[in-house]
Amino acid sequence: MSLLTELSEHLPGRAHGPGTTEYDAGRTVFAGVGEPAAVVRPHTADEVAAAVAHAAADGLSIAVRSGGHGQLPVDDGLVIDLAEFDTIEVGDDGLATLGPAAHWGDVAAALAPRGLGISSGDTRQVGVGGLLLGGGIGWLVRTYGLTIDALREVELVTAAGEVLTVNSESHPELFWALRGGGGNFGVVTRFTVQASPVDGLVGGSIHFDRSEVPTVLRSWREVMRAGGDEFNSTIMLMPPMGPEMPGGLQAGIALRGSEGELHELLAPLLALPSVTKVDLAPIAYGDLLEDAPPGRPPFQFVGGNGFAPELTDELLEAVAAAYARDVPTMALLRALGGAFSRVDADATAIAHRGAEALVVVNGVLPADAEPELVAAVKAGSDAALASTTGSYGGFEANRSDEITASMYPPATLERLRRVKAEVDPGNSFRRNHNIRPA
Numbered sequence: 001m002s003l004l005t006e007l008s009e010h011l012p013g014r015a016h017g018p019g020t021t022e023y024d025a026g027r028t029v030f031a032g033v034g035e036p037a038a039v040v041r042p043h044t045a046d047e048v049a050a051a052v053a054h055a056a057a058d059g060l061s062i063a064v065r066s067g068g069h070g071q072l073p074v075d076d077g078l079v080i081d082l083a084e085f086d087t088i089e090v091g092d093d094g095l096a097t098l099g100p101a102a103h104w105g106d107v108a109a110a111l112a113p114r115g116l117g118i119s120s121g122d123t124r125q126v127g128v129g130g131l132l133l134g135g136g137i138g139w140l141v142r143t144y145g146l147t148i149d150a151l152r153e154v155e156l157v158t159a160a161g162e163v164l165t166v167n168s169e170s171h172p173e174l175f176w177a178l179r180g181g182g183g184n185f186g187v188v189t190r191f192t193v194q195a196s197p198v199d200g201l202v203g204g205s206i207h208f209d210r211s212e213v214p215t216v217l218r219s220w221r222e223v224m225r226a227g228g229d230e231f232n233s234t235i236m237l238m239p240p241m242g243p244e245m246p247g248g249l250q251a252g253i254a255l256r257g258s259e260g261e262l263h264e265l266l267a268p269l270l271a272l273p274s275v276t277k278v279d280l281a282p283i284a285y286g287d288l289l290e291d292a293p294p295g296r297p298p299f300q301f302v303g304g305n306g307f308a309p310e311l312t313d314e315l316l317e318a319v320a321a322a323y324a325r326d327v328p329t330m331a332l333l334r335a336l337g338g339a340f341s342r343v344d345a346d347a348t349a350i351a352h353r354g355a356e357a358l359v360v361v362n363g364v365l366p367a368d369a370e371p372e373l374v375a376a377v378k379a380g381s382d383a384a385l386a387s388t389t390g391s392y393g394g395f396e397a398n399r400s401d402e403i404t405a406s407m408y409p410p411a412t413l414e415r416l417r418r419v420k421a422e423v424d425p426g427n428s429f430r431r432n433h434n435i436r437p438a
C-alpha cells in the first residue's frame with residue numbers, strides 16, 4: 001500500500017498527493033519546490049501525533065512546514081504542513097498565543113492596536129514556528145532580547161506521539177532545548193509569547209555611497225555603543241548588481257525615544273560626506289518589517305556568519321576588505337548587547353550572549369559557479385569572519401554537521417544531544433540543523 005493510501009486511512013481528508021492544491025502548498029518553500037511522498041495537513045495536535053507516529057513507525061523522515069522560510073525543498077519522506085495552525089490570540093496581560101504557521105507581519109498587525117509587539121525577524125512572511133525555535137533576531141533585539149527570550153510555553157507533539165505542555169516548570173530541560181535548538185525535538189503546535197510595548201518608536205534608514213566604507217563602519221560602531229538598550233541598528237553593505245542596483249551602505253535604525261534624541265545620537269553618522277539619503281521619522285513597529293522576495297534569489301551566497309565578541313578595528317577593516325573584493329559581496333552587521341546579553345549563556349540554547357554584534361559576510365555567485373571559484377570566495381568570507389565565534393543557524397541556508405557544530409559551544413551541543421536522545425532517539429526530526437541523539 002502506498003504511503004498516501006496508508007495515511008489517508010489513518011487521517012481521512014488530511015493526506016494529500018500530487019495534483020492537489022494542498023500538496024503544492026506543502027511542498028513549496030522559500031528555497032524552492034520539492035517532491036515529497038505526501039503532504040499531511042492536520043487540524044489538531046492529535047492529528048499531528050497520528051501523522052508523526054505513522055512516519056516514525058515507517059522510519060520516514062518528517063519535514064515540518066510552518067511559514068516555509070527555513071525548510072529546504074523535500075524530495076522524499078513526509079511533509080507535515082501546519083497551515084491550519086495559524087491563529088493569533090492576545091490576552092489582557094499581553095500574552096500572545098500563536099499558531100506556528102502565523103506570519104510575523106500578521107502578529108505585528110494583531111498586537112499593534114494595544115501598542116505591543118514581539119521582537120521577531122525583519123520580514124513579514126517568515127513563520128512563527130521556525131524563527132521561534134531557532135532563536136529570533138529581530139529589530140528590537142537590544143531592547144527585548146531574542147524572540148525565544150519572550151517564549152513562555154509551547155505545546156509539543158513528540159516523536160512518540162505524546163502531546164506535552166512544555167514550560168520552565170513542566171519539562172524544563174526540554175523547554176531549554178526548544179529555545180534555540182530548532183525543530184529537533186518534535187512538532188510545536190502552539191507557542192505562548194510575552195509581547196512588549198513598542199509604542200514611541202522612531203527610525204528608518206540612512207544611506208551611504210561606497211566611498212568611505214571603513215569610516216562609516218567605525219562611526220556606526222561608535223554610535224551603536226553610545227546608544228542604550230532602546231537603540232537598535234543593522235548596517236548592510238550591498239554590492240553593485242547592475243545599473244538599477246548601484247550598491248552602497250544602508251543603516252537601519254529603530255529607537256524607542258524622541259526624534260530629537262535620535263538625531264543627537266546619530267549626529268556623527270549623519271555628518272559623514274558619504275551620506276546620500278536620510279529617511280528617519282516616527283514609525284510603527286510593523287512598518288519596520290519588510291516583505292520577503294517571492295523566492296530565494298537565483299544566486300548562491302558563499303560565506304557565513306558569526307558572533308563578534310567585540311567589533312575591533314581589525315574586524316571592521318576585514319569586512320570592508322571582503323566587500324571591496326572583485327566578487328560581489330554583501331555583508332551585514334547587527335548590533336547586539338543590551339537585553340540580548342543580559343540573558344545567561346546557559347539559560348537557552350543560544351549561548352553567544354556576550355556578543356557585541358552578529359556579522360554576516362557572503363560572496364554572491366551564480367548558482368553554477370565553478371567549484372574552485374566557490375572555494376576561493378568561501379575562504380575570503382571566512383577570513384573576514386575569523387575573529388567571530390559560533391554562528392546563527394537562522395542565517396545558514398545550508399545544512400551539515402559542521403554547521404550545526406558551529407552554532408553551539410561544545411557543552412551546549414552535548415546538552416542538546418542528551419535532550420534529543422530522550423525525546424527523539426530515532427532522529428525522526430532530522431530535516432533541520434540536525435542535532436544527533438547522544
Ligand SMILES: Cc1cc2nc3c(=O)[nH]c(=O)nc-3n(C[C@H](O)[C@H](O)[C@H](O)COP(=O)(O)OP(=O)(O)OC[C@H]3O[C@@H](n4cnc5c(N)ncnc54)[C@H](O)[C@@H]3O)c2cc1C
Pocket residue numbers: 029030063064065066067068069070071072082100120121122123125126127128129130131132133134135136137138182183184186187188189292293394395431432433
Ligand atoms: C527572507 C528571510 C528573512 C529572514 N529574516 C530573519 C530575521 O530577521 N531574523 C531571524 O532570526 N531569522 C530570519 N530568517 C531566518 C528564519 O528565522 C528561519 O529560516 C526560520 O526557520 C523560518 O521559519 P518558518 O516557520 O518560516 O520556516 P519553515 O520552513 O516552516 O521551518 C523551518 C524549520 O523550522 C522547523 N520548524 C518550523 N516550524 C516548526 C514547528 N512548528 N515544530 C517543529 N519544528 C518546526 C523545522 O525544522 C523546519 O524545517 C529569515 C529567513 C528568510 C528566508
